Amino acid sequence: MQQQPVVSAPVPAAKIKKKSSSGKAFQWTAGIILGVIGVAMVMPFVWMVLSSFKTEAEVKQIPPTFWPESFNLDSFKMLFTEMDFGVYLGNTLLITLFSFFGLLLNAMAGFGFARYKFKGRDGMFFFVLATMMIPGQVTMIPVYLILNSMSLTNTMIGIVLPGFISAFGIFLFRQFMSTLPEEIMEATRLDGASEYRLFAQVALPMSKPIMAVQAILTFIAGWNSFLWPLIIANDEKLYTLSVGLQLLKGQNGTNFALQMAGATFMVVPILIIFILFQRQIIENYNISGIK
């Protein structure tokens, strides 16, 4: 926990002179307020996990039990026997894998915009950023129609293709890659390396910090993807975990133990990944330089 983050956050201003007793009291008050609200923030997750181990009957009890009477795994087993969560998990992982190809495209574009001067570059970069302004509701229907005319509805490609490009991702890659030292680039060129080798063997490895953050965020976004799989996949064989969970909710509206097991199955892996990599994810927004 000691190593410094990518872009070092300045020491909080308070550190300098706030050894006074009023500062201490302030800190204690802040800590207590944050603690109380913090308990409320995590409560839904705690309740979800605890309920997922309860039986169908126990989950409906009034008054509810806090701690499950026994930790039973029936609901989790049902996800795989009664529902097709195995298939949904496979599809979700496949989508996530595909979206890493999109990540590579974003890195390439960021590199292109950062390291070359060519005609129309600034205009095109502005175009990339401008696409962030277009609301999803406007593009939702035409993108469906476009994919339909290419016969890509109900296919894995159709699900992942519209989400490949992240304008914000390109922006971050460009910011980072324009700080790489030009001398190393020139030296590699003098050694006779092509531009593509320069990108793959010099620029990419040097961009490891931003690559790591983007990879984690890509994984989280892929795992959570909901709207496109819902619109594009008619066949249950192509359902992702979130679409499958939506289906489960519709089919087992009153079996809350099963619903909580499904939710736990989706949420807990992401929470673990998030807690492991929280520093990089949170610092990501400091890199973007909003001040």
Place this chain on the structure above:
Amino acid sequence: MKGSSKAAPWVFIGPTLLLLAVFSLLPILVAAGISLTDMDLAGLANYSNIEFVGIKNYIDVLTDPVFLKAILNTLFYVLIGVPLVVACSLGVALLINMGQSRIFRMFRVVYYMPSVTNVVAVAVVWLYLYNPGIGLFNYLLNSLGLGSVPWLTEPTVAKLSLILLALWRSIGLNMIIFIAALQGISKTYYEAAQLDGATTWQQMRYITVPMMRFAIFFVTITTMIGWLQFFEEPFIMTQGGPLDGTLSASLFIYQNGFQFSSFGFAAAGSFVLFFLIIIITLLQLKLQRKQAEE
């Protein structure tokens, strides 16, 4: 940058530009086109079934009482949701920024957690919490001697319940933006103020808040655009009910497009929403400029 092959930059940005053209630029043109037609399932099966209807879809959507209700609901979400999200995220950021110990770093993680989780999963969990009979919320209220709340069954309360869930999900990211901005304020300002004997409250009022103006503006704009497109929570939890009480403009567009297959009509609705987003954003920008001049 000199002497490099001319083709290289295009190889790097080409695929991205192509995908953006097909999935961002072209769709706007297609949407504008079909909003002037009666495109539906029959039209999807055979393009010769599509007929040009002029601005009929726009007239229909603007006189549709359900759409107007959806717009009013959306404005309700914006008016209540935006100030709540900005105030809560800023409040949490200020509190977290006060401490230095490890526990304050842990709070960042705790408050950010809801932002990374899947919306369907958390909606399912909150549906259980909001359940009128066996939900935890009503049980806690009852055991405090208070009455049950019709969380999702009364139109106005249902809107507020969805706002509460969305607030819980959006504090994290905005809080991080605010913390980054807070840490960007130079320490010398505070040192000077302390030498002059300013209290913590005065430092916050006269240094922190003014220096945060841009961050507050940024979060307000992005949050507002987000609330104008409010979709997932009502879609998963209430399907717009009860009595269209939680129906948002985005959900209206989705339902007409993908559940009733009125593509032309829905596309017209999406442009009305787009227009609304642009107007409100421009208004906000103007307001900000005016404030900055003062």
